[in-house]
Amino acid sequence: MSTAFNNVVQGQLLWRPSPDLIQHARLTHYLDWLRHERGLRFADYPGLWQWSVDDPQAFWQSIWDHFQVQASSPHQTVLGDRAMPGAQWFPGARLNFAEHILRNEQAGDALLYGSETKGLQGLPWAEFANQVRTLATYLREVGVVPGDRVVAYLPNIPEAMIALCACAAIGAVWASCSPDFGADGVLDRVHQLSPKVLLAVDGYRYGGKVFDRREQVRRIAYELESIEHIIVLSAMFPETPLTLANAIDWHALHLRPTMPAAHFHCEQLPFEHPLWVLFSSGTTGLPKAIVHSHGGMLLEQLKALHLHLDFRPGDAAFIFTTTGWMMWNTLFSSLLCGVRPVLYDGHPTWPNIDTLWQILQDSRASFFGTSPTFIELMKRQEIVPRERFDLGALRTVMPVGSPVSPQCNAWFYQNLKADIWVTTGSGGTDICTGLLSGVPTLPVYAGEIQARALGVNAHAFDEHGQPVMDQVGELVVTSPMPSMPVYFWNDPQGERYRESYFQPWPGVWRHGDFFQLNTRGGCRVLGRSDATLNRFGVRVGTAEIYRALEAIADIDDALIVNLDLPEGGFFMPLFVQLRPGTVLDEAMQQRVFDCLRRACTPRHVPDQILAVPLIPLTLTGKKMEVPVRRILMGHDPQTVTNPSAMRDPQALAFFIEYARRRFQP
Known part of the structure; x- marks a missing residue:
């Protein structure tokens, strides 16, 4: 084991990108495109970031053009109204998120998937796209029209991604909960949407145990009075299938004739048309139903995945997640990039402590998203993946879900390989992306997020609403972004939306995190500001304490x-x-x-x-x-x-x- 970072400290240099990585990074290709197509030259990333927030119309138009966004109707302007909330992006444009996935249909696998009982398998593009078109056609036949809601109670399996793509293709609004949610948790969320269609699994396996979800599904279906059609996936109990009125079996559905690609059309929708609804945790009340748009998510995911996470066509990306977390939507969005998402349905350390590393080896994934909690477990168990697995294809790892300590950063260099890029970020369900993000062409410093993301005018505000540097403040965004929610469901006057993000400074997005920005552009998130530790007049971030306690193994x-x-x-x-x-x-x-x-x-x-x-x-x-x-x-x-x-x-x-x-x- 390398000892280079045994005594790592905050801000210590851990890694610099190689000339080869810089040359082949998608961000470098984008900079070359800006120089050739726009006559724009930037000496460094801070210069590019400054342009992206100073001239958002030019920046987001460049994202549209560089990634060849398809629209059946052109937009009149990039930003019709700059107000927050209420910014109008690309008015007049009509497009479809799913169309930009299906245009990548080709030979080979669309995605890879595995479970506790089955090794990795591939789902070919032809099969994935055919199932999308078949399900979308069925939904149209039973009366699902743009704007209708489809809710899913499914694990992280191919059927969930097929269903989301089919819903997006016809303009239906998607929302999902993973089956580890109880019926109350599901109903708290999806009852708000008055959905027309329910997709549900009969059970799931986790940690070697089978969990029967048939009673939960019956209750969900009974209490959702708006449900007109149910699609049941018999995964655990095929011999005693779940029978419900107005229900059809998923497997029977896909015995229907395949809709030829030439005869299938994706619904052309306004830029702001709802794509999916994500839910806040709901720990202190009814979960917020956060609505994201086709256009906003399309542009943001193209930017974030290509330029910040360096996803490249032909890559495979593995993020350990469930369908109840926004990282699953991010994993789904990797299909936009010609990248194969790697799905795993099961416990991260069952049947073996190194299950996820086996999946990484078998999938030849170039990207791995995991949690700092999982890495802490690896440290305590003294797992050294590089000694047991071939991780030669792995280029990037991203610990997500909570602030990342310097020790967690360093663990990857000690235990995977010295030339790996460890990128971190901070954002969340609210925007389904990162406000602060990795940059493949910048160095990595321990305990820091590399930079503010392109197009994100993020700052640290003091209590007087003034930007500060090298001081802890509130994480705010002072200009609109396309991926900000278009609204909350059942919030017609926008009161809950404004209360959530635009207080105490109207027109300024307050994200709810303690944030520190240093002079080289590095970022630190120090915990939720609504859980403030204020002692002797000094604000203390909880994340600092949790980081320090990682040193105590007990x-x-x-x-x-x-x-x-x-x-x-x-x-x-x-x-x-x-x-x-x-x-x-x-x-x-x-x-x-x-x-x-x-x-x-x-x-x-x-x-x-x-x-x-x-x-x-x-x-x-x-x-x-x-x-x-x-x-x-x-x-x-x-x-x-x-x-x-x-x-x-x-x-x-x-x-x-x-x-x-x-x-x-």
């Missing part, structure tokens, strides 16, 4: 909050989930205190440390800092949390009892 997970007390006081408890067999004794507590004081500052040291059975997490793995803080401040748990949005609702029991004992008379 702590599996942690959560910290700061409570405002009467007369200006505060109380900051740290809750830790310990490894089995570990005890929170005085020696352990002192290790934590010393670690935080040494790695951070005395302000980061908690007032009390408490061991808990479980750290409360959302279904997508986010720590529930805000609900815990509200519970500890005396709020009714039923008003600040939604159990159906949690991975394990019982994880809150400790905090509810602790609040009762500690803070109530």
Whole structure:
């Protein structure tokens, strides 16, 4: 194992791109195109970024032209109205997201897929496209028209991507939940949409166990009064199929005659026509139903995947995800680039701890998206993938889902290979992309995101709404982006939309993260600003504390909050989930205190440390800092949390009892 980064520190240089990588990067091809086609020359990435935000009309038109966006009707202008919210992008244009996927149909596989019981297989383009056209034709025949909603309760399998592409092709609006959601969690989300069609699986396998979802599907179908048609995929119980009124079996559907490509047309839609609805976590109320558009997603994904993640035609990309997370939509969008998405339906460490590395080897993927939590597990198990697997095709890894520590960055160079590009980013469901992103032609510094993404006018604002450099502030965006939501569902006046993103500064998107920008353009995200730790007048990001605690192997997970007390006081408890067999004794507590004081500052040291059975997490793995803080401040748990949005609702029991004992008379 390499020892070059054993004592890595924040901001340490970890990697520089080779001349060969720079030469072949899609970003370099784009710069060459700008020089030849537009007469524009940029000395470096900061210069290109500055142009992209100073002249957004020229920049987004260049993305349209460079990636040869197809439209049946031309746009009148690029940006008709710059207001936020309410910006009008490419008015007059009519296009279709799915058409830009299907134009890549060719010989070979469209995607690769595997599960806990089956190795990797390929789905040929001809079969993928034929199934898309068959399903789309069926949906048209039963009366699905542009704007109708189709909701899916499916795992990360080819059928889900086929269904999304078919819905997009006919202008239906897609929304999905993974089958690990209970019926309540699904209904909280999709009931808002009044969907016409439900696609559902009868069960799924995870960690070697089969989970029966037939009763959940029956309840979902019963309570969604708007449902007119149901498509059932019998994956786990083919001998006792799920029978429902107005239901058709997925496999029977695909025995229908294939619609020839020459006779099939993709619906031509306005730029802002809804493509899919993504949902917020819903931990403190009804999940927000965030609507993204055909045009906005098309341009943003073409830009982000090609220029920032360096996806190239012929590549394979593996992101460990479920259909309930926006990274699944990103993985689906890789089809726009002529890239094969690699799907895995199952537990990341079952039947073996190195299951995902086996998939990477077998798929010859050039890109791997995973979570810092998974890498922490690899560290603790002392897994060194480069010693056991051929990862020669792997060019890029991207840890996603939470802020990435310098140690996590360095792990890849120590345990995969020295010349790999470790890119990180920050964005989310709200925009289904990154505000801060990787750049393949820039160096990588430990604990930093490389840059602000092209076309994203991101800044750190202080409490007075002024941009700051080398200081922690609020992450804001001061100019519109095509992938900002067109609206929230059932929010006709836009009140919830404005409350979510445009306070306290009207016309400025407030993302809700602590953010620090340095003079070379590097970025750090330090946790959610609505979970502020404010001690002695200094704002502390929770991510800094979690990073430091990674050095203590006996702590599996942690959560910290700061409570405002009467007369200006505060109380900051740290809750830790310990490894089995570990005890929170005085020696352990002192290790934590010393670690935080040494790695951070005395302000980061908690007032009390408490061991808990479980750290409360959302279904997508986010720590529930805000609900815990509200519970500890005396709020009714039923008003600040939604159990159906949690991975394990019982994880809150400790905090509810602790609040009762500690803070109530």
